[in-house]
Amino acid sequence: MNEAFPTLTARERAFIQAHLHDDVADLLLQGNQCQDVDLKKMAAQIAARQKAKDKLPDWYADERLLFPPPLSVEQGSSEATARFKASLVSGIKLIDITGGMGVDCYYMSEEFEQTLYFEQQPEVAWTAAHNFEELGVADKIEVRVEDAIDALSQKPVPSDWLYADPARRDDRQRKVAQLADCTPDLTKALPTLFRSAPNILVKTAPLLDIDLAVGQLGFVREVHIVGLDRECKEVLYSLNQSSLAVEDIPLKVRILKADGSTQYGFDFNRQEETHAEPDFREPQGFLYEPHAALLKAGAFKSTATRFGLAKLAPNTHLYTSEKPIDDFPGRSFEVVAVCKPDARALSEYVPNGKANLTIRNFPGKVDDLRKKWRLKEGGDVYLFALTLQSGRKVVVVTRKAQSV
Structure with a gap:
């Protein structure tokens, strides 16, 4: 990794903890009173941690960890849903092609001997690498700052599972949901991805129509609809190269507890619903x-x-x-x-x-x-x-x- 971004000093960690509950806008106005720290950097860290308080309670409480820009925290998974995803996959090697903050990657990596993390934004990737080091998993997770689709198209990496959480914002940062509008476009990238792994776990926006996504992806083995608190948080599609002929795909509703375990489970299929x-x-x-x-x-x-x-x-x-x-x-x-x-x-x-x-x-x-x-x-x-x-x-x- 190119260590172009600073880590947190002891003074900065203490400052963040002392002001963790402050209004960030008010804090930025106190520039003259905070000359011993980079106030802009501190404000960004505090704002990101505040967004993570309920979503990532363990990470929020860990003073050692760096946080990427607040948008990355907002778009990332919660600890509960990440732990649940980890229960769906296992093997020798995992590839995460949309690394982001690294929460999903971290928890899923526990089920594999080696994990390859891809992220195009250098600051986000470096932050994840720093956190993997602090969390004691840096020897298991290789961080690469590049476009995963380009890299894997040039040189496939034999793996058991591949995870994809396409970015659901366009070039103007407007929210999108359709697969073709996300980055990467999995409707086009699947042939490349299957050359590296026979199994792919895809996370999509809850707004996306399930039957439409199943039809567009084409290799869906089962669908997991994930609820937490009172919301539907994620829809996960488990793909396998041999699942092209599956006619009535299992739909598995899982309502989670805060620790990621299942509080309620409900499995059915479209045939049962129809009849x-x-x-x-x-x-x-x-x-x-x-x-x-x-x-x-x-x-x-x-x-x-x-x-x-x-x-x-x-x-x-x-x-x-x-x-x-x-x-x-x-x-x-x-x-x-x-x-x-x-x-x-x-x-x-x-x-x-x-x-x-x-x-x-x-x-x-x-x-x-x-x-x-x-x-x-x-x-x-x-x-x-x-x-x-x-x-x-x-x-x-x-x-x-x-x-x-």
Whole structure:
């Protein structure tokens, strides 16, 4: 590596820790009071660490580590999702063609004897190399500052797995999602990549349509839809050269705990979803809101039949049961009432005007409905504005279920 970028001195580390919770903009205005450090450098490190606090708690707490520009932290994986990806791969050698901050590379490298990390931005690559050294894995991870596609097209590197997380921003830093708009364009690069490894793990934006991506990639063996907290964080495509003829690809929803282990798992396929025949009923004693990862996967009917629940309507992806069920992959609520969608009807159940509002298959936007119904955010009442199978539009008044 070309050590063109400085490391952190003891004084700089102490400064970062002392100002870790400061407003970075305010800190930059204190230039005359901080002449013993490079304030611009310190501000960049503090801003990046602040972005990493919840996403990368172990890295955030490690004073030795350098952080790349905040955008690289924002675009990188969390520790939880990186650990999960590490559970999907193993072998002798791994190639990470889109190294970035190196979080995925670091955790996945634990499953291999050697790892090759590619990154085109020198500062980002050097920062990763510094961190690999501090984390004690520099002897296992080779860092190369070059375009991976160019390098591997000239000289393939025999490996067991290759990992790709294409950059999802265009030349104007606008977010993109389609595979052809990302860098590198995997729809064109796959032949080159398969010359180095028979197995490829691809991470895409959650916005990208799963069936479209499967069709464009063409070698998909299975798809992992990854949820963390209440969000769908990633969609991962496991590719293998021999998987061209796979007809009904397994779709594996994994909702993770903070340590990357699986809290809820839900496996299904499109055939099961197509043939599932759920019951449709009006709200009963309990209401269930599926996790965003289940919705992204398209497990709309399968969720109902698998858990023995009824749907409220074909396009209203909420479920109901008379008795509570355990271990539902999402949020569970006890139904208090079903009322008309107007301020007067709601006032009986929300006397202080404070409630959490969600809309499902219902016209309008949350903010507009809040104003119309004179509601404030918060409290322990949860309102679901939705459409029933009959076409009737209602608000289901609920509270968090305590017994499930």
